Amino acid sequence: MTNEESLTRKSPSEFVFSLILLAISIVILVSGSQSKVDEVETINSRSLPVILSSFVVFFSVIRSMQTYPGFEKLKFTEIVDTEMAMRVVVPLTAIMIGYVELVHISGYPVATVVVMLAVLWIYHVRHWKQALLISLFASALSYIAFAKLLGMYFPAGWIWKYVPSLF
């Protein structure tokens, strides 16, 4: 399926998005209406959160109705290539979260090489030698620039405490 073909396919994505927005805005509305207030204030700490989140709740309800897939006319909905979007957003977000864990385990330079390789793969770079060279270069350059020259602190990585004992 070409990109154009997949983009013309109608999807319930915006309906789902509107429902998520509705759920989040209800949670914020409830939370905002429970915050501590000063009795002296006419307009208090609850006022703006409640007014604004009520507005977002109202908008989400209208939008959910407009984009409900059961309607024959979906003229108001944004057409989204959900499958392609998921193939990008999920792995890149997972890599970002994994990067944090990896920095704690192996330290910044090694984690950066691994993460760069993974991101290059997602960006469809398939020449592994080139990818490895670029990853090593990017890791070394950023480490020298930020850690050594600017003096930023990065965790050393706990694995290095155990590596000497292996030899």
Place this chain on the structure above:
Amino acid sequence: MNIFDGFQVIASAPQLLLYILAGVIVGVSVGAMPGLSAAAVIALIVPITLYFEPTSALIFLYVLGKAGRYGGSIAAILFNTPGTVSSAATMQDGYPLTKQGRSTAALRMATVASVSGDFIGDLLLIFGAVLIASYTETFGPPEFFAIYFMAFIIIGSVISDSVMKGIVSAAIGVIVALIGTDPITGGARMTFGILELERGFGLIPMLVGLFVISELFDQAHGILARRQTGPIMKNETANSSAKISWLEWKLCIPTILRSSVLGAFIGCLPGLGSAVACFAAYGEEKRRAKRPHLWGKGALEGVAAPEAANNAVSGPSMIPLLTLGVPGSTIAALLMGVFTIHGIQVGPSIFSTSGELVFTLFAAGLLGIAGYGLVGFYFGPWIGRTIARIDERYIYPFIFVMSFIAAYSAAYSFLDIYVMAAFGVIGYLMRVFKFSASAFIIAFVIGKGAEEALRQSVLLSNDGIMIFAERPIAIVFICIGVAVTLFRIIQSFRRRGEKTLDVQSDGVSK
């Protein structure tokens, strides 16, 4: 203090010239890269500039923003892809000129128009900001709340194609700004019992997520969809003509002047920004054109008009920031963050508290315009050719790593990485469903100030919320905001009606 004192400061500290030069080079190069906006790069670089002196940091970022806005024209003319949103109108005549072998002439016209527009805009900033600030110094909380309210609904209704989605984006921005400790009662608000949320969300991780990570998602999506990248064009600039006839100059000079004035005026209003200015100038000049049949097919005036207008916005968009503390554009919102990080309070008192810094910034802006003018005029085609040779697939992973460093280094907190990732996903969804990340971030920046001004106004008054009806200036600002929003709502209903008619007539013809 005046502008000459600003030049004197730069002359006495030559290293500032290096920051200006660096801002010009980085700005033009980044602006010329399709997809990468100056705002995204500023968001990435802000944490690094925390290690600079405030003057150097602000000069570098301010010039980078100006040069980046100009750099967008290179991508628009050569690759038919706007480097920045503000260059979208430039493509319409810029790329046809490239196809005719006149890319160098188009780039040179874009440079002359950008420099002229930016210069006129900066004159308005230099002379207008001081005047306005002397007036706004007398404003109290009710006037400030009215200004915040006006900015909120104008930004929300104008910045996005859909008025409702724009206002919802701005509303969510304010809600997110209110998460954390309440400034008056000191109690936790909307923190869901999470201790880390009491300090609120950091500006930098949020900016990097919304503008850089969402762009990385978008680019990866595009690369996967195309399954090929490689150079967009290679040789079209190699033998192109740089000649601009006297007749073309005669047609373009009035266009540049009119568009610059229009752009400068639009820039003064918070939220309207360069994207609105470039299309307004393009439309107006097309209507006035002596050779309308050439527009859209390669008219140099079609390059001059949007470029003059979008760069003329740059200076005046700082007026609301410096005189009222309300950012007029995304870049101004980023600069407001930088001012705050360095402990400088933006608003009407800035000319008395940090006058030297502000005039040095103005002087650096003028030198930056001259700098990107020279770089663009002589090296624009070369920069374009060089960027065309770079495979973007190797650039974005590097930006991914830079984003990680930018978000982490702001507070040395790994929680900020998760915040960045979350806002990256939110930013991407906002792009996909046509919400406005710019409206969100500007509203986030002004949100806390707006709430404080509202609550202080009501506390000061015996009549509660009716205090706004007793203040004529506050009424004027609120009315302007409501009028602009009503105009946009009517306009969007008309457009929807026209679209429906088009669809119906298509159906009849089929």
